Amino acid sequence: MAEATATGGKKSEAFVLSPEKLRRQRITKFIGEGVLLAVASFVAIVVLFIFYFVAVDAIPFFQQRGFVEFFTSTGWYPADEPGEFGALAIIYGSGMVTMGSALIAVPLGISAAICLSDVLPFSVRQYAKPVIEMLAAIPSVAYGFFALVIFAPLLQNYGGPILMWAWWLIAGPFVFLAVIVVGDLLTSKGGDGSKRKIVRIVLTGALAFLATLFLYWVGQTLFAIQILSGTNALNVSLILSFMALPTIVSVSEDSLQAVGRELREGSYALGATRAETIVKTVLPAASSGILAAVILGIMRALGETMVVWMASGNSSHIPEPWFNYLDSIRTLTATIAGDMGEADQVTGSERYHVLFAMGLLLLVFSFISNLVSERIVLRQRKILSGE
């Protein structure tokens, strides 16, 4: 027994660290943390490098040509001698497809996010999430191939019918819903029970008739449209909206989830339906997070290259009239991708630098919108946590 204690005592001595050992440990710890910090700062350094190296190649362009031509002229003839570098039409094209994709993806994405967070039971949600992940995972060039080889010919050959069907399917339900609501609102005041009911039915019927005429008229107008080229802004906007959807859905769902149960339960307790709870209580509380989601989704569409390069038609002009989505356009990203092949041989020329100027424009834009969306999310988190 005595021996055992003695050996035990010896062992425990080994656990007491000598000052020298402690110092060595502290140094190792210091170096280790230093390495970790260095690696973590690597990302920040890369961001700085990206800004620096894109700007360094972009600045010579602005030195030689100034800002006015680039931002105000629509003449894009970089290969001519002397070249013209008016990027207005190209910037407009980028904005146009981004707006178009946002118009499709934002309502769809937000309603999908609401459905995922508040409507669907958990078991169904588990199957819906992978669908969104798959949609996000498909490479952009595959979407581009789909847009160019499959969708563009369809749009060219059956453009009118496709537009008409889309109109009926999308606008139809909403218009009839509006008819019911308006009929109710108009008759909600005055009169007694049975009389009011009859007035309402008649009024709703009349409104429904007018609505059907309206739907039919627009549908026929759309049906008569002939799409000359399937590679146009509409095609690109639609495909880009597929690509922006996953971002919008997942970020807005996070933000909807962050709204506490108490708010929802309070609203239900006051007798609101689920729709009313979501629209009047949950959405306002989550609005800033949803705004951040929209900004991120829009950035995804603006920065996308392959789809617009393959399926936008790449013609540098502002469509006539300005909202004509059936016209070909050209975007910043597609111009960079398409022109660098030729401009690369003339490194140092204006043709080369103008592409970096476009890259810088995209970079600055994405940087600002990232900062904004980050601020918004932080602020929402603070408000919701009650600070």
Next chain:
Amino acid sequence: MNLGTRKILDRSFTAVGITSILLMAAALLVVVVPIFSGGIGAIFFKGTIEHRKIQYNEFEKGSRKVIDRQIAEVTPYRQEVYRILDAFEADMETMEPAEKRDYLSKYKKVRDIVAHLLGPIPGDPEPILLRYQYGTTRWEKAEESLHDLMFVTKWDYSNPEEMAKQYFVPRADEFAGTALAALFPYMEKNLDKMLLPEQTFYWGFLTERSLDAHIFGGIWAEIQGTFFLAVGAMLFAFPLGVIAAIYFTEYARENFFTSVLRSANSTLAGVPSIVFGLFGLAFFINTIKVSDSKSVLAGSLTLAIMILPTIIRAAEEAILSVPRAYKEASMGLGSTKWRTILTVILPAALPGIITGGIISLGRAAGETAPIIFTAAVSVGATIGVADVFTQPTPALSWNIYNLASEHEAANEIRHVQYGMVLSLISIVLLLNLSAILLRAHVSKKLKG
């Protein structure tokens, strides 16, 4: 508002939500299904004897005996075609010059289509390009060419209000009364005997090199290039990302500096992919010159920067999801922080970290814009592992763009494009699927 109306509104609200989810699923199907069915056609198709000849001559696949026997089988039918052509050529010699000139261009078209179907016509000089040395390899393409042979495509411009309409005129009418008239019914009746279509399972599409700019052959060079680029990117980004994630979760204090680093991370995640390409060109190739021009190395580095934020975020989440009790137990046993991270936290977080890595690998494999200026070439041979530091490579993503938009015969090789898109999507979706399954497994395990 009326209670009934409120109920209707509530229901339709739910309906809109569910419809939007269904629409997303439909969008996924609409994109994936045609690509899938088209892509299968690159591997399963009716191959003609010309396909088997190429397989034997270029890749030494198939048996000499079978091919010899089949050639003997088709030769008499083909001889008859060549006899008709010869007879017509002899006839033309006896015609009036004006009449002859009139027939000559029309006849040339017929002759070109026959050569396209059956390979070079005997007596012609041996063509240099491989695509002219063989006839049509796929039966559905042969049927299209046969239709071109039988009918002249014309356009009806009579109504200026509408787009021109396409209509067909039998080509035999142009040669009525000449020796060539017999060719058309003969070709229509005996084309299958001249080409011997057989159901073919062309596995080599994935493992063979391309011939004559993808007119024939497979896509191995592209698959390999994609593999090199994606794996190369992971080699750089994965260790860096995991270490950075350890710093952010275990060491970083909440101060201004850390928030700047976090902002930098989300900024990097939001940079448009084409700007990564510009940066790769300006920095890796033009400034520090990792290689003289485009190379796999430069492309991998560019892709690595692009996927770094994703890896960091995924690794952070995985580390944060390790229960606190694990860490406290380890600390309570007296191990140091670093040892706790290495032996307790990282092993528990590893599946989650790997999930993030797999998704990033898929992203790197599918991305095109960053490699356009840094690594991708349209036509190229397969490269060895040793060449990755100096040589550019073809890659699936880039070649899909190139073949679909810039190839001289883009319409002729749709099956190759579909095959490539299907390969790329399969790679990416399989990677994602395995990541999803892995994650489901892990979350079950961590819950206990």
